[in-house]
Amino acid sequence: DAKTTQPTSMDCAEGRAANLPCNHSTISGNEYVYWYRQIHSQGPQYIIHGLKNNETNEMASLIITEDRKSSTLILPHATLRDTAVYYCIVRGKDSNYQLIWGAGTKLIIKP
Amino acid sequence: GAVVSQHPSWVICKSGTSVKIECRSLDFQATTMFWYRQFPKQSLMLMATSNEGSKATYEQGVEKDKFLINHASLTLSTLTVTSAHPEDSSFYICSASYLYSTSNEKLFFGSGTQLSVL
Numbered sequence: 001d002a003k004t005t006q007p008t009s010m011d012c013a014e015g016r017a018a019n020l021p022c023n024h025s026t027i028s029g030n031e032y033v034y035w036y037r038q039i040h041s042q043g044p045q046y047i048i049h050g051l052k053n054n055e056t057n058e059m060a061s062l063i064i065t066e067d068r069k070s071s072t073l074i075l076p077h078a079t080l081r082d083t084a085v086y087y088c089i090v091r092g093k094d095s096n097y098q099l100i101w102g103a104g105t106k107l108i109i110k111p
Numbered sequence: 112g113a114v115v116s117q118h119p120s121w122v123i124c125k126s127g128t129s130v131k132i133e134c135r136s137l138d139f140q141a142t143t144m145f146w147y148r149q150f151p152k153q154s155l156m157l158m159a160t161s162n163e164g165s166k167a168t169y170e171q172g173v174e175k176d177k178f179l180i181n182h183a184s185l186t187l188s189t190l191t192v193t194s195a196h197p198e199d200s201s202f203y204i205c206s207a208s209y210l211y212s213t214s215n216e217k218l219f220f221g222s223g224t225q226l227s228v229l
Binding site: 041042043045087098100101102103 | 117147154156160202206217222225
């Protein structure tokens, strides 16, 4: 079973920041939080990952709460091409480094 | 980022035939590759984990004799769907593990293969 829970779907206006939440209350100390997205009929695309500290790259920012039980993926200026299913996954030694995929969040960017 | 190439992108075959899907890591060596299956409007389901030079580890409920996995080199893994039937029609995706450091690993995914069995 997936170790994360995410909203089923979200809308965001083009040009605004999209904030995607994820709960992972059972995360263990050596598990990382990974975010991927999947555009229809394509393979998943890596976005970002982190352990404790907040992370930022050219695609997004990842904010992890101090207790690590939840995180938020931020797309700072959403475009129409960001419409996809976003998956939050925890992965680490305890789970044999496997990615267990939940249902993800369907993010729809509206003009 | 690292590139994983998966071929073919789509394939249509007759029931009873076998289909081979290739997954290549183009600019890095992948000691571990994973194979997933995805049905419409569902999430990815891990089928098997493949380590170079050893037998693949299959998830519960996945028939190893039906889904043959070969990981002969650090850059190539293949999935062969043997005696395919219509219920095997699905989107198959591979991923390759890239180790940046001892604690920093990423998975990169192929573009997927849509298999339709008539």
